[in-house]
Amino acid sequence: MNNFDFQNPTKIIFGKDEIAKISNEIPEGAKVLVLFGGGSIKKNGVYEQVSNALSNFEVIEFGGIPANPEYEVLLEALDIIKAENITFLLAVGGGSVIDGTKFLAAAANYKGDNPWDILANNIRTEEGKGMPFGTVLTLPATGSEMNSGAVVSRAETKEKRVLGGPGLFPKFSILDPQVVKSIPKRQIANGLADAFTHVLEQYMTYSVDAKLQDRFAEGIIQTLVEIAPTMLKDEFDYKASANFMWSCTMALNGLIQKGVPSDWAIHMIGHELTALYGIDHARTLAIITESHYTVNFDDKKEKLAQYAERVWNVSEGTLDEKAKAGIEKTTAFYQSLGIDTKLSDYTENFEGTAKEIAKRFTERGWKGIGEKGKVTPEMVEKIVEMSY
Amino acid sequence: MNNFDFQNPTKIIFGKDEIAKISNEIPEGAKVLVLFGGGSIKKNGVYEQVSNALSNFEVIEFGGIPANPEYEVLLEALDIIKAENITFLLAVGGGSVIDGTKFLAAAANYKGDNPWDILANNIRTEEGKGMPFGTVLTLPATGSEMNSGAVVSRAETKEKRVLGGPGLFPKFSILDPQVVKSIPKRQIANGLADAFTHVLEQYMTYSVDAKLQDRFAEGIIQTLVEIAPTMLKDEFDYKASANFMWSCTMALNGLIQKGVPSDWAIHMIGHELTALYGIDHARTLAIITESHYTVNFDDKKEKLAQYAERVWNVSEGTLDEKAKAGIEKTTAFYQSLGIDTKLSDYTENFEGTAKEIAKRFTERGWKGIGEKGKVTPEMVEKIVEMSY
Structure with missing residues (x-):
C-alpha cells in the first residue's frame, strides 16, 4: 500500500424526504445563489422542495447550466455572485451543475485577473479559500457531490479542463434516491457506466497489495452490476436507486483511490471525445475502455484477472485468459446498459480523431499518462484508432 | 437502505515514516499535552519520533493511561490540562489512550460541576466544543483514531461507560504501519478479533437491502481473514500490517454502519466481562459472539448465511445450515488467532456471571438491546450462560 x-x-x-434539511445546513443570514441546469428540477418537484426549504433565506436563482458546464455561461453566474454579494452557493443538479458550482466557488474568491487561469494553470483552491457551497444531487453519476474536483468545458476552444483543491469540498450534499424516479433511462445508463468506470480507473492498474481498497472497489462494481437490470426497468425501485446513488458517490469520493496507483487515461482520452463530438461523458468512457486495456494489457493483466475472478466469477483459464475475459465482460456490461462501445456508433467523421487527440496531448506536454506514465501520445493514438 | x-x-x-508530519497539523503556538500508556512508545522509537516532531511546540507529557482507560487516572490529566492551560491534546497509543484523550477533550471544556456526568448522562460533545486533539496510532484495533466515540472505565464501580459526539473526531490521525512491528502477538490477535467483531456488529443484523454497505463490511472481514496468518507470524510484514491497520480504521469509522441497523449487543455484554474480570476487550467479544448468534439465530440467519457464502465460500446446504456454518467459521476464526472462546477459559469464578450481568442491564433500564431492541435481560442471561 x-x-x-x-x-x-x-x-x-x-435518504427519503431529506431535502428539507437544507435549511439546517446553510449559515443563518446567508445570501444564496441557487444554481441548476435545464429546468428538469421544475418538473420533478425538487425545485419546489428546495424553494420551500430556503424560505428563510435571501435567494437568487441561476438556471441553464448545460451538461459539460460551459465556461462562458459560468462567467455570467460569476458576475451575479459579485454584483449581488452572494455568500453561499447551492447546486441543485447532477455533476455538471455541481462542477460548475465548484468553479464558481473557486472563482468567486480568486484574486487573479482572469478566472480562466484557475483552469489553464490548474490553480488549487486551498481549505477555506473557496466560497462555501452545498449540493442537492439530482443525477447520480460523477461523485462530484462528495469530492473536491470538477471539470469545466470551453466551447470556444473545444477544451475540457479540471480544477480542484481541499477548499472545494461541498459543505453538505443531500442525496434523496427519490430523485432517480424522473431521470431518463439514458441518463441512468450513463450514471451506471460513469461510476463503474470511475472505479476501474482507480483499480485496474497494478497491485500494491492494498487488499482492502481492492475489496471496496470490487464491492462498488459488484453492486452496480447487481442493480443495473433493475435500474433500467420502467418501474422506479427505491432500494436499487439508493444503492445506485450511494455507489456513485463512493466510487469517486477519494476513498478507494487512497494508497493505490490510479490510471485516469480513459477519462483523459474520453474528455477529448466529448470536446470534439459532444458525446455523453459516460459513453466516451465505454468507447475507450476496451482498447485502453487491450493496448496496456501486460501492465494490467494481473488486476484484470483478479477482477474477472472476483466480480464476474471467471474461474477457468490461464491468467491471460481470465484477464481477457475481464475485458470482454466489461464491454458486455456497457452494452447491457444500451451503451454503444465504438466511436463509429456515434459519429461518421471519426477518421483523424486518433491523430487529433494525440496531437492535443503532445501539445499539452502530456508525454505519458496512466498509472505508470507510460501511455505516450503514440499509444493514445493507437487506443483511439482501435476504438473506431 | x-x-x-x-x-x-x-x-x-x-504510511511509512509519516509521524514527522505531526508538526504540520498542530496549530502554531499550541501548548500540547502528549498522552500515552505504559511506556512501550519509549522502547519502539515512536516516542522519539513524536518528540522530534514536536520540537517547536511547548509540550507537557502524561503517561500511564491504562488499558480500559481509567476515570480516576484521567482526572489527574484533566487537572494538568487546566493548570497548564493546555490547548491541544496528542494521544500516542492505542484505543485506550485515544479514548481517554477523547474524554479529556470533552471534559476540558465541560461547563458542569462533575465530569462523570458526561459519562453517566451520556452528554454529547457538539462540533467545536471539544478541545482539539490528534492521534498517533500505535495499536490498530478499535478504530478510535477515526471516529468520535470512546469508552471509559471506572474501577470504583466496575463500570465501562461510553461518550461521544461530533466534537470528538480527532483533527488528524497518523497511521504508520511500522508501529505494528513491536506489538506483542497477543495484542495483534486482539486487534484482529476486535476489528472483525466491529464489522459483525454492524453487519450481522437483518437486511435492509444496503448492498454496498454489505460488500464493504464483507470486504473488511475478507481482508482481516486473509492477512491474519501473516500477522501472527514472527516476522514483521509491512504490507499485511498496512492492510491490518487500514482495515481496523475502516471497521469503525462510521462508514459501514450508515444506512443499516446495528447490533452492539456483543460489545455491551462483553464490556461487563472486562469490568468484572479484566478480560481483554477483544476476548470478551470472542466469548459472547457464538452464543449471541445462537440465541438470536432466527433474526440473523439470512445475514449469517450470506456471510457464510461470501466470506467463507460455504456453498452447500439449506439457509439454516449455511447460517450455522457461518457461526462455526466465526468461532474457528477467533480460535485460529489463539483466542479462547469460553468464559471458563478465563476465570474459574464464572458461576453467577450471567445473573449479575442481566441484573446490571435491568438496573440500567436496558429492557432490550440489539438491532431490534429485542434482546432482553433474560436473553442476555441465557447468552452469557451459554458462553461459560
Whole structure:
C-alpha cells in the first residue's frame, strides 16, 4: 500500500424526504445563489422542495447550466455572485451543475485577473479559500457531490479542463434516491457506466497489495452490476436507486483511490471525445475502455484477472485468459446498459480523431499518462484508432 | 437502505515514516499535552519520533493511561490540562489512550460541576466544543483514531461507560504501519478479533437491502481473514500490517454502519466481562459472539448465511445450515488467532456471571438491546450462560 493522506469533510444527508434539511445546513443570514441546469428540477418537484426549504433565506436563482458546464455561461453566474454579494452557493443538479458550482466557488474568491487561469494553470483552491457551497444531487453519476474536483468545458476552444483543491469540498450534499424516479433511462445508463468506470480507473492498474481498497472497489462494481437490470426497468425501485446513488458517490469520493496507483487515461482520452463530438461523458468512457486495456494489457493483466475472478466469477483459464475475459465482460456490461462501445456508433467523421487527440496531448506536454506514465501520445493514438 | 447522515472530518495521514508530519497539523503556538500508556512508545522509537516532531511546540507529557482507560487516572490529566492551560491534546497509543484523550477533550471544556456526568448522562460533545486533539496510532484495533466515540472505565464501580459526539473526531490521525512491528502477538490477535467483531456488529443484523454497505463490511472481514496468518507470524510484514491497520480504521469509522441497523449487543455484554474480570476487550467479544448468534439465530440467519457464502465460500446446504456454518467459521476464526472462546477459559469464578450481568442491564433500564431492541435481560442471561 502506498502512503496517503485522506480527508473528506463533506456531510452527506442521505435518504427519503431529506431535502428539507437544507435549511439546517446553510449559515443563518446567508445570501444564496441557487444554481441548476435545464429546468428538469421544475418538473420533478425538487425545485419546489428546495424553494420551500430556503424560505428563510435571501435567494437568487441561476438556471441553464448545460451538461459539460460551459465556461462562458459560468462567467455570467460569476458576475451575479459579485454584483449581488452572494455568500453561499447551492447546486441543485447532477455533476455538471455541481462542477460548475465548484468553479464558481473557486472563482468567486480568486484574486487573479482572469478566472480562466484557475483552469489553464490548474490553480488549487486551498481549505477555506473557496466560497462555501452545498449540493442537492439530482443525477447520480460523477461523485462530484462528495469530492473536491470538477471539470469545466470551453466551447470556444473545444477544451475540457479540471480544477480542484481541499477548499472545494461541498459543505453538505443531500442525496434523496427519490430523485432517480424522473431521470431518463439514458441518463441512468450513463450514471451506471460513469461510476463503474470511475472505479476501474482507480483499480485496474497494478497491485500494491492494498487488499482492502481492492475489496471496496470490487464491492462498488459488484453492486452496480447487481442493480443495473433493475435500474433500467420502467418501474422506479427505491432500494436499487439508493444503492445506485450511494455507489456513485463512493466510487469517486477519494476513498478507494487512497494508497493505490490510479490510471485516469480513459477519462483523459474520453474528455477529448466529448470536446470534439459532444458525446455523453459516460459513453466516451465505454468507447475507450476496451482498447485502453487491450493496448496496456501486460501492465494490467494481473488486476484484470483478479477482477474477472472476483466480480464476474471467471474461474477457468490461464491468467491471460481470465484477464481477457475481464475485458470482454466489461464491454458486455456497457452494452447491457444500451451503451454503444465504438466511436463509429456515434459519429461518421471519426477518421483523424486518433491523430487529433494525440496531437492535443503532445501539445499539452502530456508525454505519458496512466498509472505508470507510460501511455505516450503514440499509444493514445493507437487506443483511439482501435476504438473506431 | 435506511436514511442516514454521514460526516467524518478526521484527516488520516497513512504510511511509512509519516509521524514527522505531526508538526504540520498542530496549530502554531499550541501548548500540547502528549498522552500515552505504559511506556512501550519509549522502547519502539515512536516516542522519539513524536518528540522530534514536536520540537517547536511547548509540550507537557502524561503517561500511564491504562488499558480500559481509567476515570480516576484521567482526572489527574484533566487537572494538568487546566493548570497548564493546555490547548491541544496528542494521544500516542492505542484505543485506550485515544479514548481517554477523547474524554479529556470533552471534559476540558465541560461547563458542569462533575465530569462523570458526561459519562453517566451520556452528554454529547457538539462540533467545536471539544478541545482539539490528534492521534498517533500505535495499536490498530478499535478504530478510535477515526471516529468520535470512546469508552471509559471506572474501577470504583466496575463500570465501562461510553461518550461521544461530533466534537470528538480527532483533527488528524497518523497511521504508520511500522508501529505494528513491536506489538506483542497477543495484542495483534486482539486487534484482529476486535476489528472483525466491529464489522459483525454492524453487519450481522437483518437486511435492509444496503448492498454496498454489505460488500464493504464483507470486504473488511475478507481482508482481516486473509492477512491474519501473516500477522501472527514472527516476522514483521509491512504490507499485511498496512492492510491490518487500514482495515481496523475502516471497521469503525462510521462508514459501514450508515444506512443499516446495528447490533452492539456483543460489545455491551462483553464490556461487563472486562469490568468484572479484566478480560481483554477483544476476548470478551470472542466469548459472547457464538452464543449471541445462537440465541438470536432466527433474526440473523439470512445475514449469517450470506456471510457464510461470501466470506467463507460455504456453498452447500439449506439457509439454516449455511447460517450455522457461518457461526462455526466465526468461532474457528477467533480460535485460529489463539483466542479462547469460553468464559471458563478465563476465570474459574464464572458461576453467577450471567445473573449479575442481566441484573446490571435491568438496573440500567436496558429492557432490550440489539438491532431490534429485542434482546432482553433474560436473553442476555441465557447468552452469557451459554458462553461459560
